[in-house]
Amino acid sequence: MWLKSQILLLYCIASEVWMAKQLDSRRNFPQGLYSVEDGSSAKWNRLKRSLYQGRSCRVRGCCTGRNDDCSFNIVSRAAICYCDQFCASGSPGPVDCCADYWEVCDNPVEPTRSDEPWPPPASGCYKDGRYYGEGTIIKDNCNSCKCFRRLWKCSKEVCLVRQDLIQQINSGDYGWKADNYSQFWGMTVEEGFKKRLGTLPPSHSLLNMAEDPGHSLPEEKFPAFFAATYAWPDWIHDPLDQRNCGASWAFSTASVAADRITIHSKGQITDNLSVQNLISCDTRNQHGCNGGSIDGAWRYLKTHGVVSYACYPSFWNDHLGPSDENHCYVSSEYGKNYTNGPCPNALEESNRLYRCASHYRVSSNETDIMKEIMDRGPVQAIMKVYEDFFLYKEGIYRHSQKEGSKWKTHSVKLLGWGALADKNGQKQKFWIAANSWGKSWGENGYFRILRGKNECDIEKLILATLG
DSSP: OHHHHHHHHHHHHHHHHHHHHHHHHGGGSOTTSOOTTTTSOHHHHHHHHHHOOOHHHHHHTOSTTOOTTOOEEEGGGTEEEESSSOOEEETTEEEEEESTTGGGGTOSSOOOOOOOOSSOOSSOEEETTEEEOTTOEEEETTEEEEEETTEEEEOOOOBSSOHHHHHHHHHSSSSEEEOOOGGGTTOBHHHHHHHHOOBOOOOHHHHTSOEEOOOOOOGGGSOSOEEHHHHSTTTSOOOOBOTTOBOHHHHHHHHHHHHHHHHHTTTSOOOOBOHHHHHHHOOTTOOTTBOBOHHHHHHHHHHTOBOBTTTSOTTTTTTSOGGGTTOOOOOOOTTOSBOSSOOSSTTOOOOBOBOOOOEEEEOSSHHHHHHHHHHHOOEEEEEEEEGGGGGEEEEEEOOOSOTTOOEEEEEEEEEEEEEEEOTTSOEEEEEEEEOSBOTTSTBTTEEEEETTTTGGGTTTOEEEEOO
16 A cells, blocks of 8 residues: 555656656747647646646646635736746737746736745634734725625615715716716715714794895896906915814805995905804804804804904814814904914014995805806805715706705805706706815816806805995
């Protein structure tokens, strides 16, 4: 029995040496003279793969048990690589190459190997070709995933950026296109509502506020297209970025007030107003970056006034600790036109205060809003924001999701209107609005939204001031 085992062992060694010589001799063959089936059957190919397990197999942990189905692709070489020493090529390029002897297959660059350890560990998890130890916690968009007993256990939060929603919008007939914004990546929908909106629902007193009587002129009396940026060049202030500060209540109010003051002064006063002044100093029933009311912001502007954006820029105090982030760095007395101290920005000398007249409510009638914008300048609008609005890139926005979707309140600046024919030749009317999510969002910081249909309640509550 012992003798038979020795003979069998010697036979296997001799066979292995013979096949190695045969394979080595084939390295000198011109490319394209042989293929996978050249001189062998598929069974013989599998046998050769089972006998030769090179370094790549041991590193990758691939082809355990020698299986023809175990392979990896080198896309740039149009090659299928097995973890063995067998190699065959054919026109126009490699059809089967070996990871350990890749140079034989005319691959000038060694194929990338995975990070999978060999031998395979008894515990841990894999994700995107990488190995993670037991107990590892990683972030997958807005969800946290933990490796537990070789399986990933992930939270089930709804993420603000969702590829399926982007594809649904872009493949549908909604009239606008969606995009993936890096500033929203990793945020849940609830975090988006909290950090990127911040206007509290209007109070009963604001909703019951009498509307300024309109004239209800026919739409034909107005130009087909109007934008305040064209009507008053250099007098309309660009959209700012509220970042992750839930204070659209302050951004929209300050922007509309700055535009109106400039127009009312006929260009004598062109300073943008300090949003940070409102966020940090208007604290009566307001919550800074955690939300506030627009009627409270208008009252503060009338009573106390704010300095210029140059004097008190937004987020200038990022370097300060959390205990100081809501500290008001300007102080003023009732009736005075200047603050009691210098500007927080030492490079700006003027600490002048800017006040505006009382705010008023514009009629919700479509043409009354148009007349107000054309005669006196941009207005403030409150709207419902659904999760798809965060993904808006271009076009005429209208809510794309089913009834019952979650929404929160937001405030923006309306500054114009227009109309375009859709692909079916139907006239689509729109408002032009400025958001406060920076110029990388939407149409250079602006967006268009369906007009005349009270889309997302955009026409329900319109506020303005005389400057």
